[in-house]
């Protein structure tokens with residue numbers, strides 16, 4: 419069996435290759451290793467292989483796992499965040515990739531105020547329409563951007579998307595391009611810096627890097643298939 423360390427090397431190589439191909443620096447792309455469903459022993463192997471940034475998509479699971487692991491590793495939250503989990507999530511994660519509604523952002527702002535925190539986050543955009551039940555439709559995001567930017571506790575650092583499942587990795591490219599374009603328009607219209615694009619998973623991360631991803635979220639290519647839960 420191929421080791422987690424070898425898988426990590428391979429993924430990092432593919433990121434570097436995709437970056438070079440599109441004239442980008444590898445340093446501008448960070449690998450977020452997604453640990454959901456995988457036990458802490460496997461996460462430790464990845465840490466031993468030099469990985470320091472991980473992602474979880476469920477607060478419950480993260481609350482059990484994170485305290486078991488060295489405190490110098492960094493965690494990002496990438497899943498749908500339920501409002502009743504915000505208070506638990508905020509202190510655990512250095513970035514929330516998946517803020518998908520104004521109501522959630524308002525709750526985060528209020529709780530961050532109460533807890534004395536300054537959350538860093540990305541806005542999840544549903545660029546593919548019907549496909550996902552989560553995320554801002556691009557038009558809705560433009561409508562609500564002013565209200566989002568007015569929330570004083572929140573640092574909005576960029577956008578995230580999950581494209582529709584497809585057989586071919588290439589099918590994701592148009593959604594990655596769309597996310598970048600939505601970002602570019604918002605930056606111009608609202609004079610904000612949205613430096614981060616979180617896009618690309620095992621299936622399609624090299625394409626995401628070619629299209630400007632700064633954060634790729636990869637699980638299966640590193641830990642193998644997840645068992646069904």
Ligand SMILES: *Cc1c(COP(=O)(O)O)cnc(C)c1O
Pocket residue numbers: 452454475496497580619620621635636637638639
């Ligand atoms: C599980 C998950 C990933 C990783 O998916 P893989 O296909 O295993 O690489 C990335 N992003 C989100 C939001 C996820 O939930």
